[in-house]
Amino acid sequence: MPNTLHALRGPGRHAPPDPARHAFFLDFDGTLVDIAARPSEVVLLPETVDLLKALQRASDGAVAILSGRALAELERLTAQVAPVLAGTHGVEIRRDAGTLTPSFADRRALDTAYRVLDDLARSHGLLLETKPGALALHYRNRPDLAPLCKNAVSEVARKSNLRMIAGNMVCEAMLTGYDKGRALQTLMGEAPFRDRIPVMVGDDTTDEDGFLAAQQLGGIGVSIGRRDSCARLFCPDRYSAMDWLRAGVERSV
Numbered sequence: 001m002p003n004t005l006h007a008l009r010g011p012g013r014h015a016p017p018d019p020a021r022h023a024f025f026l027d028f029d030g031t032l033v034d035i036a037a038r039p040s041e042v043v044l045l046p047e048t049v050d051l052l053k054a055l056q057r058a059s060d061g062a063v064a065i066l067s068g069r070a071l072a073e074l075e076r077l078t079a080q081v082a083p084v085l086a087g088t089h090g091v092e093i094r095r096d097a098g099t100l101t102p103s104f105a106d107r108r109a110l111d112t113a114y115r116v117l118d119d120l121a122r123s124h125g126l127l128l129e130t131k132p133g134a135l136a137l138h139y140r141n142r143p144d145l146a147p148l149c150k151n152a153v154s155e156v157a158r159k160s161n162l163r164m165i166a167g168n169m170v171c172e173a174m175l176t177g178y179d180k181g182r183a184l185q186t187l188m189g190e191a192p193f194r195d196r197i198p199v200m201v202g203d204d205t206t207d208e209d210g211f212l213a214a215q216q217l218g219g220i221g222v223s224i225g226r227r228d229s230c231a232r233l234f235c236p237d238r239y240s241a242m243d244w245l246r247a248g249v250e251r252s253v
């Protein structure tokens with residue numbers, strides 16, 4: 001159910017975060033980078049790299065990116081910053097560079113789902129992204145096929161005991177037991193996040209678990225562009241969210 005949303009800007013705006021007290025959990029696509037036609041086309045802009053580095057310095061490293069992207073892909077895209085990373089919606093977590101948690105044991109369910117979804121993707125010219133722990137069927141180039149894609153993913157997920165999640169022009173079948181909220185809770189139990197107040201910023205429905213987890217721990221969710229959210233704060237676009245974070249860093253120096 002949507003909460004009373006407080007804007008980050010304008011009358012009644014919420015104060016910027018305090019990097020000395022807060023821990024930062026940031027979504028990637030649509031939050032740190034603009035949405036692109038294909039996943040391979042996103043660019044992490046230099047000003048965002050600078051902001052992330054400043055946030056890391058000001059918060060003693062309490063910055064994590066929680067993304068649906070595969071960890072290896074996230075590592076490549078954020079190499080200049082090297083934050084803590086949770087990939088594939090929390091299936092894979094990297095604490096320090098080079099340290100990977102074991103991800104999952106059983107690929108069989110995904111292999112079966114892959115065969116079905118690969119056929120569908122090929123026959124309709126769609127992109128099927130394979131990740132450790134999830135298969136993402138992208139229909140951005142064929143929005144008219146959204147119902148077909150959702151039905152197909154829902155069906156393979158049901159048959160293979162996987163979970164279906166729907167995002168921005170994408171529909172995924174993934175391992176059960178993982179989401180961004182659980183990733184946030186896990187990291188909040190560890191240094192350097194422990195004893196801080198979590199702030200989760202994201203633009204997509206898959207960020208809702210993260211907003212809820214942050215708010216249950218006494219923190220704040222910041223929804224970018226979606227008012228139909230459990231997040232307590234709303235901002236119209238990712239640039240205002242970045243400005244809000246930057247104002248927090250500037251306040252702390």
Ligand SMILES: O=P(O)(O)OC[C@H]1O[C@H](O[C@H]2O[C@H](CO)[C@@H](O)[C@H](O)[C@H]2O)[C@H](O)[C@@H](O)[C@@H]1O
Nearest residue numbers: 028029035036037038039067068069168169170
């Ligand atoms: O949790 P996120 O960091 O927001 O990742 C969610 C999905 O992001 C990627 O797909 C989305 O971004 C693409 C590039 O802008 C866009 O083309 C696509 O339509 C979006 O759904 C990524 O490819 C997925 O694996 C992530 O789950």
